Amino acid sequence: MVAFLLPQKLAVFFIRLFILSGLKKNQTMQEAIDHLFQKDPIFQYIIDTYGLPTIPKRPQGFETLVLLILEQQVSIDSAKATFLKIKAEHATFKPELLVDVSDDQYRAFGVSRQKSTYIKALSSAILNKEIDLESLPQKTAEQVREELIKIKGIGNWTIDIYLMFCLQEPDLLPLGDIAVVNTIKELLDIHDKSIMETHTINWSPYRSYATFLLWHYYLRKRKRTIVY
Template sequence: MTLPKTAEFHLSGDHVRRALDHLASNDTQLAEALSLWGYPQERRTDGGFSALLRIIIGQQLSVKAAATIAARVDAAMDGEATPERFLGLEDDILRGAGLSAAKVRYGRGLAEAIAEGQFDPDELHLLEDAQALEKVTALKGFGVWSGRMYLMFSLGRPDIWPADDLGVREGLRRIRGLDDRPDIKEADALGEAWAPYRSSAALMCWHILNNAPA
């Protein structure tokens, strides 16, 4: 099956629906989940410094807490999230907005890498998944999870499987009817059946977790 792709963002809402329908045609458990919960919504963020900074902010925080802190940091930059404006802020202002000392360092490292031409987020669109992930994870403070989030939500890559994400593994447990949440290695193996549309499957896992009762 060949799914239509857009020039800029491959993980569109239309792609997600078509991909999940295709996967569900050979997966009765996924088909049942779709009948119960429907389709996940498209998730898309602008790329570049702003998106990468938001990923730093969101590390190990709830969505609500991350959004609150991100709004404060944006306000401190007068609504213009650029490397230069971020570098112009004092540490005390960033800490007051809610960033930890480590996240201040990571943010400054990101801003400096872009401002000095050592890292160009725009070039990631030209790279294969593995190469793009390597570029992002070379930045201090960006692990594999952070890189995968950028590839999914800013680059729209259709076959990213964040098995290290707790929410994905819990959603996977519910789809497969498992007694225990799979570990990362098990989730990686289980996710192989959904290639090459694993990003859509991951969105479904989050969708179930966010809407199903505990």
């Protein structure tokens, strides 16, 4: 009897999961907004002023991590232009290819020596099986951080963005991000990072959504549009 019931229960589970999957995104966004409105008036002000943000999403894997390395401490537009130059020359864009690109070639693409070192370090880590990017979605945010932080050139900001954009981690606030920090300073008049950390705990478990709203405010106020 049990042997027949188990598949039936699993079938019901997957049917319900399929039905709910289309609703989950909007439900989660609404839950996040309701929560953030209760915790801090700045979020209602942002939405009343500029409307709802686009939720950034990027594919998981090697290409996105390379793009994030390129985005470190430069504008997204500048990094994307460099990324597209590399892709135009190396369409396959695989670790085994990028690990052998010379520093001179990287420099011709607009990649600094430091960042070319980081791209090669990531490529080597994948080729040497020091990290398995395909396994990351099955891990917790803490486990993903422990894996990625070992790679030269991948720090907490890069990991935060990967978790938020690629793995849809809902509760991260990257206080290494200049736009996030400057918006908190402007809207909350908090200038000390330790106080920022304490204050923003109240935004949990939706700090990633709070981040998207802060970015939205920062960009719209400056009349900038970014395609993530």
